[in-house]
Amino acid sequence: MEQSKGKIGIREYVAMVILVVGVKLSDDTPAIFVDYLSNALWMAPIIIGLLSIIPIYLTLKVITAYKNKNLHDVILHLFGRYIGTFLSCILVLSGFIGLTFDSAIYVDIIGTMYFTETPTLIIYSVLMIVCSYGAKKGIEHIGTVSWLVLFYIKFSLLISLILGLKESSSTFIFPLLGPGIVEVVKRSTTHVSIFVEFFFLGLIAPYIVSAKAYKKGTWIAFSIVIIEITISFIIYLLVFDYEGLKMIDYPYQELIRLIRVGFLTNIETFFFPFWIIASFIRFTVYLYLIAIFIGGICNIKKFEYLTPIIATIVVIFGIAPEAPTFTVFKIREVLLNILSPLFLLFPCVMWLFAKLKGDLKHEKTSQNN
Numbered sequence: 001m002e003q004s005k006g007k008i009g010i011r012e013y014v015a016m017v018i019l020v021v022g023v024k025l026s027d028d029t030p031a032i033f034v035d036y037l038s039n040a041l042w043m044a045p046i047i048i049g050l051l052s053i054i055p056i057y058l059t060l061k062v063i064t065a066y067k068n069k070n071l072h073d074v075i076l077h078l079f080g081r082y083i084g085t086f087l088s089c090i091l092v093l094s095g096f097i098g099l100t101f102d103s104a105i106y107v108d109i110i111g112t113m114y115f116t117e118t119p120t121l122i123i124y125s126v127l128m129i130v131c132s133y134g135a136k137k138g139i140e141h142i143g144t145v146s147w148l149v150l151f152y153i154k155f156s157l158l159i160s161l162i163l164g165l166k167e168s169s170s171t172f173i174f175p176l177l178g179p180g181i182v183e184v185v186k187r188s189t190t191h192v193s194i195f196v197e198f199f200f201l202g203l204i205a206p207y208i209v210s211a212k213a214y215k216k217g218t219w220i221a222f223s224i225v226i227i228e229i230t231i232s233f234i235i236y237l238l239v240f241d242y243e244g245l246k247m248i249d250y251p252y253q254e255l256i257r258l259i260r261v262g263f264l265t266n267i268e269t270f271f272f273p274f275w276i277i278a279s280f281i282r283f284t285v286y287l288y289l290i291a292i293f294i295g296g297i298c299n300i301k302k303f304e305y306l307t308p309i310i311a312t313i314v315v316i317f318g319i320a321p322e323a324p325t326f327t328v329f330k331i332r333e334v335l336l337n338i339l340s341p342l343f344l345l346f347p348c349v350m351w352l353f354a355k356l357k358g359d360l361k362h363e364k365t366s367q368n369n
Helices: 010-026 029-063 071-079 081-113 120-137 139-167 181-190 197-207 211-245 251-258 268-298 303-318 324-357 359-368
Strands: none
Touching (some): 010 029, 010 139, 010 197, 010 211, 010 251, 029 197, 071 197, 071 324, 081 268, 081 303, 120 303, 139 211, 139 251, 197 211, 197 324, 211 251, 251 268, 324 359
């Protein structure tokens, strides 16, 4: 595939997005939903996906209408220098808070499940050092690594889910609608921001080989992520039942602990390396996106050099909670509730301003260039 220097192709972009968003099936995301949805846990990704179609579509439509402009550039163009900068600051702050609490969750998983004797600060520092190094290498490096490891990571996920079915019971998934369709839709709407990355990915739109690749790649990755998260949630229900899931913070980690293959025990050590690589890629992309945002706000061209500073601040704030398993879990849920209206409404406002400015009249020309 031919691609311009400094840009990534559709396959690298799709691989990167699938890893960044798809790895959420292995953190506390299922635990957040199961408290409210019970047996209907599996419906959350589908309904959230349907709700996300409009904001994602409008985000793609607006950003691809402007050649060589990223999300921050488009915000400045639509809302003016001062209001646009203020809005970008709010977005980058929300992104930074999200990175901090998400990374704290993953450090807690590593510390409580695998390296129980290792200090949290050491785990956090290693995670951020690796991710900041990857982010500093640039989007081409991130995209290439994502494509190279995608098959192995997803193959390990598939094997773990299949083997986990040995401990399943088909009766656990009933009743299918759990507390009822109204409650399912309500809770899904308030947590729709689990796919907010598709909005922030507008920051790397100019680094993708073409507008067509950006749009097509986004929808491909979006569809795959919804399918794999839905299947994973179904399997969690079949293995643990919703009552069991309510007592588990990290269902995927517990699932791979249950797996037995003949005389082999502790088989979770086989799946851990693949999971940790996906986690590294996720937070590498997060650091890169925040660096782009801050670089745009502060007019810093070599924004990649900001990643070690951002990573250091993340570690300082991330280790602050004394009981991350409970504190960060609750704060992350509050953050999802706050970001959900932003994810649903902000693309609509952007599209409206672009329409009023008459910029969407020329979108076909911009997309073909």
